[in-house]
Amino acid sequence: MSSSVELVLFDVGGVLGSNGWDREQRENAVERFHLDADDFQYRHEETVGALEAGQISLDEYLDVTVFCERRSFSKDEFRRFMFEQSVAWPDSIAVARDLADSSVVRMATLNNECAELNAYRIQHFGLADIFPTFFTSCWLGTRKPTHEIYQRVLGMTQADPVRTLFIDDRVQNLRPAEALGMRTIHFRDAGQLRAELSELLTTGRVSS
Secondary structure: OOOOOOOEEOOEEEOOOOOOOOHHHHHHHHHHHOOHHHHHHHHHHHHHHHHOOOOOOOHHHHHHHHHOOOOOOHHHHHHHHHHOOEEEEEHHHHHHHHHHHHOOOOOOOOEOHHHHHHHHHHOOOOOOHHHOOOOEEEHOOOOOOHHHHHHHHHHHHHHOOEEEEEEEEOOHHHHHHHHHHOOOEEEOOOOHHHHHHHHHHHOOOOOO
8 A cells, every 4th residue: 555645643532532521521520510510611711721731730720620619529539530531432443553553654643632631541542552652732732723733743753744644523623734734634433534544545635
């Protein structure tokens, strides 16, 4: 199999598994722990940027968003609930694993995540067996969809943008990558991803 693509970047939440701490997961937490939804959302919006950029720890985030008042549950209990919201998607992970086994391209992940949740998901999704490198917002100090995060990845890998493929479930994260010359696949399901990857790596183009 020949390909003009040399580097493939996978998003994690929404591609290889459920989102880590997105709106759905936070709504589950509001219901489970009887939080004030509006207050929690306001506090989350004030701190999530710093959390995912690695400027504050998960404990600091929770101190501001949840444990700003006395609670009937512990921080450890809440943190466990957060992690339990992460569910691996075996079909998508199988696509990534098969691509890694083929050894035709370099591979890495590129996602927005706090350090603690990112480490948990790498371990519990078995991603360390597939990807040698993890480009995560908490370690890069910047988040998607800013151009900066893609430029840093390209600089650190020395990959040619036109020979780089980025896979994400959110169009707003794909557009900046495209503006820098990268190829993209808008993820919808594992079957679609496998088909588009196969077409791209064999013909150099995607029909959709």
